[in-house]
Amino acid sequence: MIDSFSPTNPVELDVPSPEIIASPDSTGGYPDDVAAMDTPDALRDCCGAAARDFPQSLWLEPKDWTDAARDNDTHHTWGLNYVDRFTMQNPTHECTTHGLRTGFEAARNRQRGIIFPDGPKKEFRYPESSEGSVWVSCLSIYAEANPRQKGGAGCVQVLNIACKRGFLPDKTQSKEYGFKHQLQGTAGEGNLNQSKGPWVRLADFPSGWEATAKLFMPLEVVVITDPEQAVCALLHGRVLNYGRSGHAVPPAFFRIADKSVGYVDSYNVIRWDSWRTFQSACRGGVYWIESTTTPDDWSNPAGLQLAA
Amino acid sequence: MIHFLRALTVLVALSATTLGQQQLKPEVAGAVSDFLVDVSGPDAIPAGDLAVFEVGKSTATKFAWTIIPSNKNFRVDSSLRLAYLSGSAGTFTLVLVGTDTNGNVAIDTQTVVIGGKPTIPPVVVPPGPVGPPPIDTPPLTTKVTGATFIYEKDSHVVPKAVLSALNKLNREKKILATIMEADTTDGTGQVPEQYKVALAAAKQKGLPCLVVTAGGGSFGPGDKVLTIVPNPKTEADVLKAVP
Numbered sequence: 022m023i024d025s026f027s028p029t030n031p032v033e034l035d036v037p038s039p040e041i042i043a044s045p046d047s048t049g050g051y052p053d054d055v056a057a058m059d060t061p062d063a064l065r066d067c068c069g070a071a072a073r074d075f076p077q078s079l080w081l082e083p084k085d086w087t088d089a090a091r092d093n094d095t096h097h098t099w100g101l102n103y104v105d106r107f108t109m110q111n112p113t114h115e116c117t118t119h120g121l122r123t124g125f126e127a128a129r130n131r132q133r134g135i136i137f138p139d140g141p142k143k144e145f146r147y148p149e150s151s152e153g154s155v156w157v158s159c160l161s162i163y164a165e166a167n168p169r170q171k172g173g174a175g176c177v178q179v180l181n182i183a184c185k186r187g188f189l190p191d192k193t194q195s196k197e198y199g200f201k202h203q204l205q206g207t208a209g210e211g212n213l214n215q216s217k218g219p220w221v222r223l224a225d226f227p228s229g230w231e232a233t234a235k236l237f238m239p240l241e242v243v244v245i246t247d248p249e250q251a252v253c254a255l256l257h258g259r260v261l262n263y264g265r266s267g268h269a270v271p272p273a274f275f276r277i278a279d280k281s282v283g284y285v286d287s288y289n290v291i292r293w294d295s296w297r298t299f300q301s302a303c304r305g306g307v308y309w310i311e312s313t314t315t316p317d318d319w320s321n322p323a324g325l326q327l328a329a
Numbered sequence: 330m331i332h333f334l335r336a337l338t339v340l341v342a343l344s345a346t347t348l349g350q351q352q353l354k355p356e357v358a359g360a361v362s363d364f365l366v367d368v369s370g371p372d373a374i375p376a377g378d379l380a381v382f383e384v385g386k387s388t389a390t391k392f393a394w395t396i397i398p399s400n401k402n403f404r405v406d407s408s409l410r411l412a413y414l415s416g417s418a419g420t421f422t423l424v425l426v427g428t429d430t431n432g433n434v435a436i437d438t439q440t441v442v443i444g445g446k447p448t449i450p451p452v453v454v455p456p457g458p459v460g461p462p463p464i465d466t467p468p469l470t471t472k473v474t475g476a477t478f479i480y481e482k483d484s485h486v487v488p489k490a491v492l493s494a495l496n497k498l499n500r501e502k503k504i505l506a507t508i509m510e511a512d513t514t515d516g517t518g519q520v521p522e523q524y525k526v527a528l529a530a531a532k533q534k535g536l537p538c539l540v541v542t543a544g545g546g547s548f549g550p551g552d553k554v555l556t557i558v559p560n561p562k563t564e565a566d567v568l569k570a571v572p
Contacts, residue, residue: 076482076483077483078482078483078484078485078486079486092489092490093489095489095493096489096490096492096493097493097496098489098492098493131492131508132507132508132509132510132513133507134492134495134496134498134499134506134507134508135496135499135500136492136493136496149499149500152499152547187516235516235517236515236516237516238516240512240513240514241482241510257486258489258492311482311510312482312510312512312513314513314514314515314516315509315513315514315515315521315524316515316516316521316523317515317521317522317523317549318522318523318548318549319505319507319523319547319548319549320547320548321548
C-alpha cells in the first residue's frame with residue numbers, strides 16, 4: 022500500500038542494490054566519467070525540439086505539498102501508479118535506459134488513463150496492462166548508446182537517442198500487439214515482464230526497425246535543477262530520472278513524512294533516496310518525460326500496416 | 330446611409346459562404362430591375378502580384394468596398410470605382426455595395442485567391458452551429474464508448490480526481506477513458522486518428538474539457554460527440570457525464 026505519510030525506514034535510505042555492491046566495478050552503469058557529461062545544459066540540448074522548461078502550472082507552494090500528497094494517496098495518482106512492471110538489468114550496465122523506459126512507460130500509461138494502485142509488483146502481470154500498455158526495450162536504446170556493451174551510458178546519450186528515433190517494443194508484451202519489429206528488453210536477467218537475450222549491435226536490429234521505433238518516442242521532456250520543482254513534478258504524478266553514486270534511477274514517489282523519494286530500481290524492487298541525496302541529484306540535472314507519441318488506436322499501437 | 334451600407338455589408342459577409350459569388354439583390358423600396366452592382370477582377374493572382382478590381386458594368390453611382398478577412402494590402406481608389414489587393418497567400422472575399430440617388434442598393438462579391446487556385450470562400454462565422462458534428466444531449470440511449478479529457482499542458486493541470494474517475498471508467502465500464510494534451514501527436518507527427526473529432530470539439534468548447542463520445546470501441550473513443558463537460562474537477566463531474 023502506497024502511503025506518503027509514513028516515513029521510510031532509515032535503514033532503507035540511500036541503500037544501493039546488492040547486485041551493484043557485488044559487481045566488480047560497483048556501478049549499475051553510471052560511472053563518474055559518464056556522469057560528468059550529464060550537465061543540465063547538455064540534458065536540455067540533447068532533447069532537441071522535445072525540450073521544455075518547467076511548466077508553471079505544476080508549481081505548488083511547499084505549504085500545499087501535504088494536501089497534494091494526500092490527494093495522490095487517495096486517488097492513486099503518483100507516478101509510481103502508472104508503472105506496471107519492474108525490469109531487471111543485472112549484471113549489465115544498462116541503468117540509464119531502464120530509468121528512461123520507466124519514465125516513458127509511465128507517461129504513456131498516464132495518457133492511457135489506467136491506474137495501477139499498488140505500482141509494479143515483482144513477477145506479477147496486471148491484466149489491465151493488455152489494454153494499451155506497451156513495454157519498450159531498454160536494449161534498443163543502450164545498444165546504440167554504448168556499442169562496447171560494458172561501461173554504461175549517460176542520461177544525455179540515452180535521452181538523445183530516444184528523442185531522436187524512439188524505442189523498439191520489448192519482445193515480451195502483456196498482449197500480442199502484432200509488432201513487426203521487436204527486440205529483447207535487456208541483455209541482463211530480465212523477468213516475467215521483460216524479455217532477455219544476447220547482446221545485439223545496432224547494425225543487427227531487425228530490418229526496417231525505424232518505422233516501429235518512431236511510434237514510441239518522447240514528445241516533451243522537462244529538464245530542471247530545482248529540487249522543489251522536482252517535488253512538484255512528483256506530486257503531479259510524474260516519473261523523474263537522474264543519476265547519482267554510480268547508478269541512474271527513476272524517482273516516482275514522494276513521502277511527505279520525511280521527504281524521502283522512492284524510485285523504481287532496475288533490480289525488481291522499489292528503493293529510497295533520502296531528501297539530501299534527492300536534492301543533490303536534482304541540482305546536477307533531472308528530467309522527466311511529460312508526454313509521448315500516442316497511437317491512432319490504443320489496442321493496435323503499431324498500426325494495422327505493421328501487423329505481422 | 331453609411332451605417333446602413335456597412336450593416337448590409339456585414340449581412341452579406343455572414344451569407345458569403347452559402348451565396349458564394351452570386352449577385353445579391355436585396356428587395357428595397359423603389360428598386361428598378363436593371364439596377365446592377367458588379368465587381369470585375371481576377372479570381373486568383375500569384376502571391377506578390379497586384380490585383381485590380383473595378384465596378385465593371387455597375388449602374389450604381391456610389392460605391393463602398395470591404396474585404397473579408399481584413400487585409401492591410403487592400404486599398405480603394407479615391408474614385409471608389411477601383412480597388413487594389415496584394416500581399417501574401419490567402420483567400421479573400423471582396424464585397425462591393427452600390428447605391429444610387431433613387432435609393433436602390435445592391436451588393437456583389439468576388440472571391441480572390443492569392444497564391445493558389447480559387448477555393449471555397451473563407452469561412453466567416455455565420456449564425457448557427459459550425460464545426461464538429463451536432464451534439465446530442467442528453468445521451469439517453471446512446472452507448473458511450475469514449476471519454477477524453479483534453480487540456481493544454483502549460484495552462485492546465487489534470488485534476489487527480491479526474492484521473493481517478495477515468496481509471497474507473499476504464500476498469501468498471503470498459504469505456505476508453507484517456508487524457509490528451511492538445512499538442513499530442515502520433516509517430517508521424519499528426520493528431521492521432523482516434524482523437525481528431527474529440528479534439529476539434531474540445532477546441533471549439535474551450536480547454537480543458539471532457540469530451541464524451543459514442544461509436545467507438547477498443548480501437549478508439551468514437552466519432553459521435555455526445556456531450557462536453559467544461560473544466561471537470563471532481564470524480565462526480567466525470568462520472569455523471571457517462572450514464
